[in-house]
Amino acid sequence: MNERATPSDEELVAYLDDQLDADQRTRIDAAVAEDSTLNLRLQWLARSSLPFKEAYDELAQQAPVHRLQSMLDTLPSPERPALNRRRFLAAAAGLVVSGVVADRLFLAWQLSQEKSNWRGLVADYMSLYVPQTLEHLPVDEASQRAQLRTIDARLGLSLTPAKLALPRSDLKRAQILEYDGMPIAQITYLDPAHGPIALCAKRSNSGSRHFSHEIRHRMNVVYWADMEHAWMLIGHNPAAELEGMAKSLRSRLSA
Structure with missing residues (x-):
């Protein structure tokens, strides 16, 4: 199989997500059958997952909760129940975490893990070997x-x-x-x-x-x-x- 015909990671992910047409799937099926290394790569992509929970737990701690609390305290609503306050803070912090800032913070967090992450990647790959x-x-x-x-x-x-x-x-x-x-x-x-x-x-x-x-x-x-x-x-x-x-x-x- 020549290098030009080797499917990219993006194509393999689309294959796993069932987002390819019949001809594209047939081409990747044939490539995987011919190339054991590509087969292992496909299995690794199917099994791998990023540590989202750890990343977003850390990001949530960085959300400006105190600033949000100060904003809430300036709102003129004396009848406001405590439950609304909690919902506001949770929703506002969630918006901070889920926006563009969170994407950048997640990338920074991911890079901070890189020193040991290469061993994790190798271990992920080796776990497929028999x-x-x-x-x-x-x-x-x-x-x-x-x-x-x-x-x-x-x-x-x-x-x-x-x-x-x-x-x-x-x-x-x-x-x-x-x-x-x-x-x-x-x-x-x-x-x-x-x-x-x-x-x-x-x-x-x-x-x-x-x-x-x-x-x-x-x-x-x-x-x-x-x-x-x-x-x-x-x-x-x-x-x-x-x-x-x-x-x-x-x-x-x-x-």
């Missing part, structure tokens, strides 16, 4: 080196299959993902005991950081950073085992 996603992929070194050269060119890395080797797990694919203009390297492995594992990286200038742990979608995550890149290793392996792999990778990647 062993069958990877087991049919070739593992010849020539293909691996060609894929790694693409990552090296985008992220300024110098990767080889030897540097990326993990015990018991086969390196299955190396590819570039992209979110909002930010390239993310994804190197996937298949562990016969625990299933898919992914080593991911993006550019970062936040400085070197030691290993940290978190759990996303019931998968263990170990993440760290060097002076130019942020890294994460994610999978269903036990946390201690995953950290051992991460330490070995970090040592080889910095050599």
Whole structure:
């Protein structure tokens, strides 16, 4: 499938919302059937959701309630019951939150979450993986080196299959993902005991950081950073085992 024929995210969302005509749906059905990566992207779009509740809870706290209260106090209506006051404040604050100002505040809030959000995006994507996603992929070194050269060119890395080797797990694919203009390297492995594992990286200038742990979608995550890149290793392996792999990778990647 050539690049020109690949459906955009907007088309995929319209497909999920049943807003395309029959010919457009047939074209996307065929594209998804031919391209496993596009199929995963479609599934991710179908399952993903923005944290609206957290965002709007925070925005509601920023609504100028005290100023609105002062405006209400100047209204000449001595018979006004308390219930009307509460309704006025709720409605006015709601208008503030739901207007253009709220849109801008939500974008600012979303950007403030970006440092950890890339790990959430990777976890969302990895939650769709099963062993069958990877087991049919070739593992010849020539293909691996060609894929790694693409990552090296985008992220300024110098990767080889030897540097990326993990015990018991086969390196299955190396590819570039992209979110909002930010390239993310994804190197996937298949562990016969625990299933898919992914080593991911993006550019970062936040400085070197030691290993940290978190759990996303019931998968263990170990993440760290060097002076130019942020890294994460994610999978269903036990946390201690995953950290051992991460330490070995970090040592080889910095050599």
